[in-house]
Amino acid sequence: MGETTQFIVREMKTEDAKEAAAVCKKCFGKHGAPRRKFLEDAAWSWRHRFFVAEVDGKIAACAGARVAEFYEDYYEAEKKNAYVEIVAVDPNYHGRGIGTELFTKLIDTLADIGVKSVYLNVHPANTPAIEFYKRFGFKYRSLPEEYPEQAAMYLMVERQWTRNSPSEQ
Numbered sequence: 577m578g579e580t581t582q583f584i585v586r587e588m589k590t591e592d593a594k595e596a597a598a599v600c601k602k603c604f605g606k607h608g609a610p611r612r613k614f615l616e617d618a619a620w621s622w623r624h625r626f627f628v629a630e631v632d633g634k635i636a637a638c639a640g641a642r643v644a645e646f647y648e649d650y651y652e653a654e655k656k657n658a659y660v661e662i663v664a665v666d667p668n669y670h671g672r673g674i675g676t677e678l679f680t681k682l683i684d685t686l687a688d689i690g691v692k693s694v695y696l697n698v699h700p701a702n703t704p705a706i707e708f709y710k711r712f713g714f715k716y717r718s719l720p721e722e723y724p725e726q727a728a729m730y731l732m733v734e735r736q737w738t739r740n741s742p743s744e745q
């Protein structure tokens with residue numbers, strides 16, 4: 577772990593969207609980053625769970641997932657899965673534990689609401705992210721055959737919960 581930085585992790589609010597979008601743009605570039613409007617919507621959408629990390633009152637990281645079937649099967653927790661849409665830590669703050677705490681908050685929250693499996697896409701050349709996800713128990717999963725050619729450059733990683741959610745304990 578690198579330098580120590582004080583930060584807090586909290587739920588993303590609509591008013592955080594502008595700064596969160598700027599962090600994503602720094603990480604993924606103009607074309608790969610989600611737009612501010614997407615993040616604004618995700619902040620209040622009940623199908624999404626989004627969190628930010630704040631350093632000195634400024635957004636330094638953002639992570640969030642979309643819970644599948646959330647609105648259809650609210651009480652059928654065993655069917656739930658979630659797709660991680662964004663994990664982005666401002667490059668100025670990499671290696672300080674922010675990503676770990678933020679992503680822990682996200683997946684713990686998903687587990688708490690009954691999500692049983694989480695999946696995401698990561699570029700095979702993105703070693704820091706792959707190492708990061710591995711530490712959370714994510715594993716490679718082969719892509720479905722129907723995946724379009726250009727998507728084959730992404731690996732799908734999935735985590736199945738190995739522990740019960742609090743409601744089942």
Ligand SMILES: CC(C)(COP(=O)(O)OP(=O)(O)OC[C@H]1O[C@@H](n2cnc3c(N)ncnc32)[C@H](O)[C@@H]1OP(=O)(O)O)[C@@H](O)C(=O)NCCC(=O)NCCS
Nearest residue numbers: 577603663664665670671672673674675676704705707708
């Ligand atoms: C991947 C990412 C979220 C990690 O966030 P972070 O705050 O730097 O991560 P942490 O400081 O909590 O590091 C936790 C662990 O991640 C792994 N990791 C992080 N950066 C790494 C790097 N450059 N090389 C190898 N492993 C790395 C390590 O296992 C590290 O543990 P260590 O500090 O004990 O070595 C961050 O690098 C990032 O935002 N990258 C750009 C956006 C991106 O690629 N997102 C994922 C898209 S799928």
